[in-house]
Amino acid sequence: MDVLTNRFKAALKADRQQIGLWCSLASPISTEIVAGSGFDWLLLDMEHSANDLRDIYGQLQAIMEGEAHAMVRVPSDEPITIKRILDTGAQSLMIPNIDDAEQARRAVAATRYAPRGVRGFSQAPRAARFGRIPDYHARCESEIFVAVQIESRRALDNLEEIAGVEGVDGVFIGPGDLSTSLAYLGQQNHPEVVAIIEETVARITRTGKLAGILTANEDLARRYIAAGTRFTAVGSDMGVLARQTEALAARFKG
Numbered sequence: 001m002d003v004l005t006n007r008f009k010a011a012l013k014a015d016r017q018q019i020g021l022w023c024s025l026a027s028p029i030s031t032e033i034v035a036g037s038g039f040d041w042l043l044l045d046m047e048h049s050a051n052d053l054r055d056i057y058g059q060l061q062a063i064m065e066g067e068a069h070a071m072v073r074v075p076s077d078e079p080i081t082i083k084r085i086l087d088t089g090a091q092s093l094m095i096p097n098i099d100d101a102e103q104a105r106r107a108v109a110a111t112r113y114a115p116r117g118v119r120g121f122s123q124a125p126r127a128a129r130f131g132r133i134p135d136y137h138a139r140c141e142s143e144i145f146v147a148v149q150i151e152s153r154r155a156l157d158n159l160e161e162i163a164g165v166e167g168v169d170g171v172f173i174g175p176g177d178l179s180t181s182l183a184y185l186g187q188q189n190h191p192e193v194v195a196i197i198e199e200t201v202a203r204i205t206r207t208g209k210l211a212g213i214l215t216a217n218e219d220l221a222r223r224y225i226a227a228g229t230r231f232t233a234v235g236s237d238m239g240v241l242a243r244q245t246e247a248l249a250a251r252f253k254g
């Protein structure tokens with residue numbers, strides 16, 4: 001499989017569940033460590049973390065030897081950042097806070113060269129391995145995976161139209177922001193929120209697009225997988241580090 005083939009996208013096309021880890025520590029060292037832990041994908045978060053462009057660049061380099069595929073969550077649907085992240089070599093993007101189809105179309109356009117979009121052209125970025133992938137510009141778009149995030153009541157109202165946008169590959173539920181929007185601040189595991197999420201997963205699946213979610217609650221992760229999520233993040237580097245070190249300290253200090 002050549003370096004331009006998006007293994008994550010290919011695995012989803014083959015209907016293989018992809019289990020992921022949310023990475024917010026903004027460290028090439030921790031990301032390199034978890035890249036060998038057995039996850040199919042790592043979400044490198046730029047929205048709620050200290051990750052900036054150079055941090056992402058270094059983490060993409062750090063995980064090159066591992067099997068885990070990097071998906072980068074950009075801070076917003078702003079085209080300049082999307083362009084710069086694609087140039088670093090990230091092939092899978094998560095774009096937060098998409099509320100309607102027009103916004104989803106603009107987000108997809110930011111990942112496409114003209115005439116299909118507005119991505120700025122660079123002759124030989126890292127994504128093209130500095131010119132060593134001669135057909136990069138012709139092939140790259142078919143190897144890009146775009147996940148848009150559904151995180152508000154308005155997005156739920158527009159779900160099928162958002163999912164129907166050409167170039168949207170996955171629809172990822174943000175349980176924290178969605179529950180907040182539904183007046184369940186801090187209660188993403190509330191039974192009524194869980195029921196809405198399960199229904200949303202089914203709605204996404206019925207559109208033919210791929211549903212994704214993040215939850216650190218293992219029971220809920222299994223419920224959402226049973227409901228139909230196909231790229232499922234089941235924890236975070238920050239959460240595992242905090243909770244496991246607390247537990248270790250308590251075993252000696254308690």
Ligand SMILES: O=C(O)C(=O)C[C@H](O)[C@@H](O)CO
Binds near residue numbers: 149173175176
């Ligand atoms: O709304 C959410 O929940 C997400 O999009 C995930 C969070 O942003 C992530 O930081 C985990 O809390």
